[in-house]
Amino acid sequence: MACSQENQKHIYKYLDEEMTLLEKKQFEAHIMKCDECHAQLRELRKTVAIIQSASHFEAPKGFTDNVMKQLPKQSKSQTWKN
Amino acid sequence: MDIIVKKIIAEVKKGNQQAFAELMDLYKDKVYHIAYRMLGNVHEAQDVAQEAFLRAYTNIDSYDINRKFSTWLFRIATNLAIDRIRKKKPDFHLEDQVAGTEDLTYYSQISADVDLPEDQVVQLEMQEWIQQEIMELPPKYRAAIILKYLEDLSLKEISEILNLPVATVKTRIHRGREALRKRLRD
Numbered sequence: 264m265a266c267s268q269e270n271q272k273h274i275y276k277y278l279d280e281e282m283t284l285l286e287k288k289q290f291e292a293h294i295m296k297c298d299e300c301h302a303q304l305r306e307l308r309k310t311v312a313i314i315q316s317a318s319h320f321e322a323p324k325g326f327t328d329n330v331m332k333q334l335p336k337q338s339k340s341q342t343w344k345n
Numbered sequence: 346m347d348i349i350v351k352k353i354i355a356e357v358k359k360g361n362q363q364a365f366a367e368l369m370d371l372y373k374d375k376v377y378h379i380a381y382r383m384l385g386n387v388h389e390a391q392d393v394a395q396e397a398f399l400r401a402y403t404n405i406d407s408y409d410i411n412r413k414f415s416t417w418l419f420r421i422a423t424n425l426a427i428d429r430i431r432k433k434k435p436d437f438h439l440e441d442q443v444a445g446t447e448d449l450t451y452y453s454q455i456s457a458d459v460d461l462p463e464d465q466v467v468q469l470e471m472q473e474w475i476q477q478e479i480m481e482l483p484p485k486y487r488a489a490i491i492l493k494y495l496e497d498l499s500l501k502e503i504s505e506i507l508n509l510p511v512a513t514v515k516t517r518i519h520r521g522r523e524a525l526r527k528r529l530r531d
Contacts, residue, residue, distance in 0.1 A: 275519050303526075310526040314494045317475045322377035323391055327369045330398045334362055 266299045274304050278311075350414050357405050365402055372415065373398070375496065376422045382491045383426035385480045393429055397422035413502070420506045423488055430484045478528055486521030493518050 265271040273290050276282050282290065294301045350371065356364035376397055381390035400421050401408075408417050461469070479487060492503045500518075504511045 279515075306526045306530055307522060310522060310529050311494060313475060313529060314479070314490065314525065316471075317382070317479075317495055318472055319495075320374070320378050320381055322373040322394060323387070326373050326377065326391070326395070327366055330369060330395050330402075331362065331366055333395070333399055334365065334402055 265303050266297050270297070270300050271303075274300060274307065277304070278307055347413075351410060354405070354408070354410060354414060357402070368414075369398055372418055375415070376418060379419060379422055379491060379496065380426050382476070382479060382495055383423070383484070383487060384429060385476055389429060393425045394422065397425055400425075416502055416505045419492070419496075420508070423492075423506055427484055427488065478525060481528060482521050482524055486517050486524065489514055489517035490521040490525070 265274055270293065273282075273286075273293070277287065277290050294304060350368070353364050353368050353371075357368060373394065377390055377394040380393040380397070381387065384390050384393065397418065401418055404421075408414065479490070482490060488507060489503060492498045492506060493500075498506070500511050500514055504514045507514060509517075
């Protein structure tokens with residue numbers, strides 16, 4: 264838990280890189296002396312890093328062909344339009 | 346990329362089905378990946394991803410060519426995935442999560458005759474665990490977290506995909522991230 268509700272917001276703003284330079288400096292000074300906020304920031308960073316390390320999957324083989332087979336046949340009105 | 350996509354879509358709008366196949370090849374991996382991360386199940390992910398493309402094809406006339414195609418497509422896919430999750434019985438929520446993750450194919454994607462080195466096994470277990478954690482998130486937070494941290498999309502794009510104000514997207518990312526932090530700490 265962050266030391267106060269206000270500081271919780273600051274942690275989010277800091278992580279989301281939405282702070283002005285001054286706010287950032289003030290927050291970093293706070294972090295230096297507040298273990299709770301420091302720990303929470305560290306945990307959140309770790310959480311994000313873990314989630315970002317999730318592998319990317321590719322669509323299974325034959326995916327496109329499968330969908331192409333299911334596409335509706337071109338309608339008559341479509342042909343007339345052209 | 347955008348110009349190529351626009352040309353392909355113009356062809357699709359004229360009724361060129363082959364152009365749609367090209368379009369699919371550009372986006373199928375991302376759509377499948379989003380569906381997989383939302384549902385945690387390869388069969389359901391394939392279903393939803395295929396349905397998303399079928400709907401994109403039949404509704405291509407309603408796609409506004411001046412907007413980003415991927416945003417429109419991801420919106421269709423995300424909505425389908427959320428609908429699918431809602432249809433599952435909430436009473437069996439816990440079991441669903443287990444069922445949803447049991448057929449993870451991290452192992453099955455690797456041919457059986459390959460002996461995995463220890464560090465790869467650890468890596469696979471880690472990956473499986475990440476997906477389990479994602480599945481523990483309520484769907485509305487899950488979508489925001491996936492689009493933000495796995496697809497690396499901007500808040501504006503996510504807000505368009507989820508049809509929510511940017512402020513709401515932010516809140517969902519914050520809450521989802523907080524929920525994950527608490528779980529990952531244990």
